[in-house]
Amino acid sequence: MKLISSLTLAGAAWLLAQPALAQFAKPDQAIEYRQGALYVMGQHFGRIGAMVNGKVPFDAAAAQENADLVVVLAKLPWAAFGPGTEGGKAKDEVWKNPAQFKEGNEKLTAATLKLAAAAKTGNLETLKVAFGDTAAACKSCHDNFRQK
């Protein structure tokens, strides 16, 4: 119980500790911001997906460009899940289990760095593996923290 409490506190502290990026005048702005950032990220991630799934021809430069954008965008949404910003598509679990949410966010940002590194190799098979790992990080968080 003590462990859970301290993990929860650590997560809550992390949600509060992003001063440069956590300045929203109103909760609705935070919700629109995080949904916008996640949507734009999803589009660029999806363009890599279309390549690794063979729906569009593999274009190494485009994959790299999209992966670099995913890296930048993957850092943004989490600061917009601060206290008092419940709602949108988020489950209450975001605020009930902030340590788990933080862990999921960090797994994603780590996965996106590997995705960008894989894209830089120009090797489609390498990219496929990194894409799968990143997609798993997306899905894990969605399963736990996003409403169906």
Place this chain on the structure above:
Amino acid sequence: MKLISSLTLAGAAWLLAQPALAQFAKPDQAIEYRQGALYVMGQHFGRIGAMVNGKVPFDAAAAQENADLVVVLAKLPWAAFGPGTEGGKAKDEVWKNPAQFKEGNEKLTAATLKLAAAAKTGNLETLKVAFGDTAAACKSCHDNFRQK
């Protein structure tokens, strides 16, 4: 008239010529994407505005971080104004005057590069000037191409 036509064609060609970033399965996705990118950009630009307008203390590192994000985000929305994506908050003028729209997009992206350079100086007065110029580029396009 010939000049106008060729400018219009140049603008239309530009809207079509962004293959890496212009892949939207449905018009609604393009609209959600561009609105998301513009909203996230506006939030980060607004954080610099809060500093140059004295609403929050000047934090040079935060200003630089936000300006760098504005540079990245300012490149994104325009590919999502392709043919058949009319609607959202955009006026029909986007598609009627693509050359003028393109010119506005390019003015903004150029202004954001100067904004980031100004932020890197760490000088608030320098940043104020660049912020004002960037805000003017935003406003000019909004006046012409965004619904009230």
